[in-house]
Amino acid sequence: MPTPSRYWREIPQRYRLEAEKCKGCGLILFPPRLVCPQCGKREFERTKLAGTGKLLTYTVIRVAPEGFEDQSPYAVGIAELDDGARLTAQVVDCDFSRLKVGLRVKLEFRKIHEDGAAGVIHYGYKFVPE
Amino acid sequence: MSGIIGYGAYIPRNRIKVEEIAKVWGADAPSYKKGLLLEEKAVPSPDQDTITMSVEASKNALRRAGIDPREIGAVYIGSESHPYAVKPSGTVLAEAIGATPDVHTADLEFACKAGTEGMFIALSLVQAGAIKYGLAVGADTSQGAPGDALEYSAAAGAAAFIFGREKLVAEALDTFSYTTDTPDFWRREYQYYPQHGGRFTGDPAYFKHVMGAAQGLLAKAKMKPSDFDYVVFHQPNGKFPLRVGEMLGFVRKQIDPGWLVPKLGNTYSGSSPLGLTATLDIAKPGNMILIVSYGSGAGSDGFIFRVTDRIDEVRELAPRTRDLLDRDKVYLEYGTYAKYRRKIRKAE
């Protein structure tokens, strides 16, 4: 899991969903990048991701990686947000039986992970049913 | 003129019933329910803490305030369950809402009073003209020791208030704080659970300070209980706020809208603040509200608010407290609750 500097660097994205929109083709980049993968341009305007969307796909992870064992089982999904951007995150406050392609979701601020009992607490966004 | 320009609440979805806890400890559920006037309490999910709830409550407050978060000059979270012993919670909140970097932040603690402390400080800074807007949050995910009476009530929730001088939703008319050194409930560093003085937490603690702050404030403002439409007290259980209200001369009708504890539990620093958000949710323009918090150790902060016309414009811009309390509840059995609340000892 990320070191303090790796975690801190992504705070604008993890806490505030700060993204960029390509001035050439309008593609929303999250996280922001130096080059647009769609049109190759390098000029962007700042934006924020929409806070709501719908699930394109999902799963329930039952064999967790290191650091997430206590959370298992947990749902994750890829959502297409209402501004067209796509995002991967856990889906919480949602009975597994409610998970389906097309489920409307919104983003909520949650704890992602703790680096043990003594390490930094990592925060970020998760999907909850709208 | 200063006061509340936006308010917001956040309550987790999980609940556990008194019966479920009583079953495990061989206690008599009906007598606890009757004695505490409590049915169930809110339980945070493992991925929720004082910070995450503060962020969501603050976002709700921002929705109602309609201001640019960059103009917030101070951010305070009052809690007795800050996630870190050393590293502020308020900085995470300030970053998450976009108030950084020119903002003053402090973490506050004073048992269950820490929320209203932040409100007092933010309001005072606004009144002094030192800042344009101030955000104060009362939030907790407190622990009750397993098998202890407090386990039935220790709950989780957050309430956020933004103070300013224009577009007030509720004008702050007066404040009064009453404080003494009274060791009724405490937790030493490195201890996982708090301790308390049993019945000592009643008359010399809760009642003395709530009465002291309420009577002091009423005298200062030259007002009496019947001048108020609503009153909100700190709610460690269902009985105490009803009893103190009666002792002070208030009636049930004034207390009921903010009396959340039977279904919510005691959200500690969020307790009276959530009672206030629930009251604002149903208040009408011109209503007078008295709120008196209580924090062990001990002290009470009292505020008088007068609701403005603007309440009708902002009320529906964010979820109502009672909707958060009543929606989509997930009932836990004790095992899952113990796992979520880290009461189960695991390998290092």
Next chain:
Amino acid sequence: MRDVAVIGLGMTKWGELWAKPLRSIFVEAALLAIEDAGLDRIDSMVVGCMSSGLFVGQEHLASLLSDYLGRNPIPAARVESACSSGGLALRQGFIEVASGMSDVVLVGGVEKMTDVTGCEATFALGTAADQEYESYHGLTFPGLYAMMAVAHMHRYGTTRDQLSMVAVKNHDNGSKNPLAQFPSKVTVEMVNQSVLVADPLRILDCSPITDGAAAVVLCPLDMAKRMKKPAVRITGSGQATDTISLSSRKDITRLESTHIAAGKALAMAGRKIEDMDLFEVHDCFTIAEIMITEALGLAAPGQGGKAVEDGVTGLRGKHPVNPSGGLKSKGHPVGATGVAQAVEVVKQLRGEAGERQVKGAKRGLTQNMGGTGGSALVHVFEAD
């Protein structure tokens, strides 16, 4: 560019090789390949390994292995593209011989995965995904492929049974492979009832954690002919990249990098997909094989499930896929897989595959993939 031949094959039994360290596992396979080549000369070595650093704390791997193989001071390089590290090593070796830079190149792949716990292995494998925007949220590889499966099933009606049939077929083939980690057969019921890993994928939908290595020796075709060796040529090599994150893919039910890499490899070989007699593909999960058959053009989009159900991809079917048992039955020591696929295809084209021989096989294709398809390496092999 010169024609490139494969003249030596080496592979040991795969499994949980508790007694063997990474270096021995590699050297054993390499020595078998060198012996099979009948030529005690190696000009250069390329090694595919996903993460000896995370699994055994060892970097600088190529030098370590050329040392332990007794071949210092030859030039040696370790290449990495997650689970397609082996296929990438094959391509780099191919380029080195084809370009005339070296004559005899040893291409090997190795992974030692059992010196860490299951959780740590899952984490190491997770480094093939986007660390900050997928793995950060607790995604795992079974989780990512499970999401592809959910989307594929939702869009095309691919069924739970069809996923299981991939595992059944591959275990059936693997039961004929003495080097396979799990040569036992399975049934659709067994797969359907095995424990869930990431819904809908179950433990028997997933390739295992394995220790193992494989190696091949490459040389110019002229040299092979002079040595009078049965020469199997690599006639095509293709590689393509795609987005690291599954969420960035244009179509999450499609393996575009495989499609592009296969097109390039076949074009180089001057062949069409129908000309191939067998395929060794990257069935890291059952759903992956279904999507790969579609990406290769062996089935129309969405029809990969039906292809396995109808036996099209069976050992005696029209397009035999994974006669070796695939990653599922043979095992998946990550960096070794791409090279082991080449070992199988060459064995088949030499007519040495025993019970799992595809009759009259003359041309074969290997497809090796990294992550959720962020990289794809495809090679075409032909017997003379």
